[in-house]
Amino acid sequence: MNNAGSLHGMKGLIVGIANADSIAYGCARTMRAQGAELAVTYLNDKAEPHVRPLAQALQCPIIAPCDVEKAGELESVFGQIAQRWGRLDFLLHSIAYAPREALCARVTDCPSAGFSRAMDVSVHSFIRMAKLAAPLMTAGGCLLTVSFHGAREVIRQYGVMGPVKAALETVVLYLAAELGEKGIRVHALSPGPLKTRAASGIPEFDALLELAAKKAPLHHLVTIDDVGTVAALLVSNGARSLTGNLIYVDAGYHVVD
Numbered sequence: 001m002n003n004a005g006s007l008h009g010m011k012g013l014i015v016g017i018a019n020a021d022s023i024a025y026g027c028a029r030t031m032r033a034q035g036a037e038l039a040v041t042y043l044n045d046k047a048e049p050h051v052r053p054l055a056q057a058l059q060c061p062i063i064a065p066c067d068v069e070k071a072g073e074l075e076s077v078f079g080q081i082a083q084r085w086g087r088l089d090f091l092l093h094s095i096a097y098a099p100r101e102a103l104c105a106r107v108t109d110c111p112s113a114g115f116s117r118a119m120d121v122s123v124h125s126f127i128r129m130a131k132l133a134a135p136l137m138t139a140g141g142c143l144l145t146v147s148f149h150g151a152r153e154v155i156r157q158y159g160v161m162g163p164v165k166a167a168l169e170t171v172v173l174y175l176a177a178e179l180g181e182k183g184i185r186v187h188a189l190s191p192g193p194l195k196t197r198a199a200s201g202i203p204e205f206d207a208l209l210e211l212a213a214k215k216a217p218l219h220h221l222v223t224i225d226d227v228g229t230v231a232a233l234l235v236s237n238g239a240r241s242l243t244g245n246l247i248y249v250d251a252g253y254h255v256v257d
Contacts, residue, residue: 007236008035011085013077015041015066015129016094016146019050023146023191024094026224027231032058034232036089039081041066068095068125078132088136090235093129093145096122102160110160118160123168130175130186140183142235145172147188147246149254157208169246176244185243187234192222192250217252 012031016024017040028038039062042051048065055063062084064077081088102114126145133143150158151165169188176186193212213221227249233239234247248254 006035007031007232010036010089010235011039011081011087012036012089012235013039013041013081013091013129013133014094015077015092017042017051017054018047020054021195021224022094023189023194023224023227024092025054026226026228027092027094027144028054028058028228030225030228030232031235034236036232036235037061037085039064039077041077043067068121068128074125074128075132078136082136086136087138088133088141089139090142090144091129091133092231093126093143095125096146096161096164098122098160098164105159107160107163115160115164118164119167122161122164123171126168126171127175130179130184134179134182134184137182137184140185140240142185142187142239143175143179144186144231144234145188147190149190149192149248149250151190152254155208172246173244180243185234185239187243187245187247189227189231189234190246190248190250190254191227192216192248192253194222194224194227212250212253215253215256216250217256220251222249222251 014024014028032038038058038060040055040060041064042048044065044067052063062080064080066073066077068074098118099114102110102118130143145168147165147169150162151169172186172188193209213219230247230249
């Protein structure tokens with residue numbers, strides 16, 4: 001068993017790195033610095049050149065494609081983990097997607113196909129990962145996902161992703177209840193607005209960043225390293241009695257109207 005706050009000897013899966021500005025990369029970098037060995041995925045051939053060098057710098061023994069919409073790719077990742085490590089101590093799910101026609105429309109006007117796809121990629125994929133991870137977490141473990149305050153407060157630019165993230169946060173509660181008997185803990189991180197590739201698709205996002213910095217009690221934006229520090233603590237033994245939580249990493253953005 002590792003010391004509280006240390007990840008030495010632990011094995012973790014990171015899903016969602018797109019580039020060096022990704023929340024998932026900030027988490028991976030911190031977890032690796034604290035001693036964890038990591039498996040990292042990339043979305044597709046187009047994404048690989050941006051992700052593989054980052055994963056190699058982190059000395060990841062497993063670097064694999066993972067498009068959750070492609071049959072068998074997610075299962076293949078867990079198969080490689082089972083074959084190489086035989087176990088898994090934690091995973092980070094940091095993927096979300098909505099087609100532009102769904103993201104840019106009012107929720108009232110969101111097309112059914114776009115809503116279903118956003119839910120499948122952003123929410124159900126976390127459930128799938130939990131199911132695949134559980135048999136590998138024989139000594140317990142931790143599952144993390146990433147939400148946003150738009151799940152609990154209407155943020156006009158966020159559109160359909162607000163309801164989608166609300167669903168994700170509820171899934172965290174149910175997974176925590178169902179998997180607790182196996183010693184598996186489940187949390188959602190809720191960072192403040194960050195300049196990431198995913199956020200670039202949100203209309204008027206620069207204005208949202210400016211507002212967040214002014215509104216937050218600490219009057220600054222958070223960084224991917226801030227999120228990574230909290231993520232590393234949550235997967236460590238130091239947080240072994242915590243589960244089912246929504247953890248804000250937002251300089252207090254969520255507490256002010």
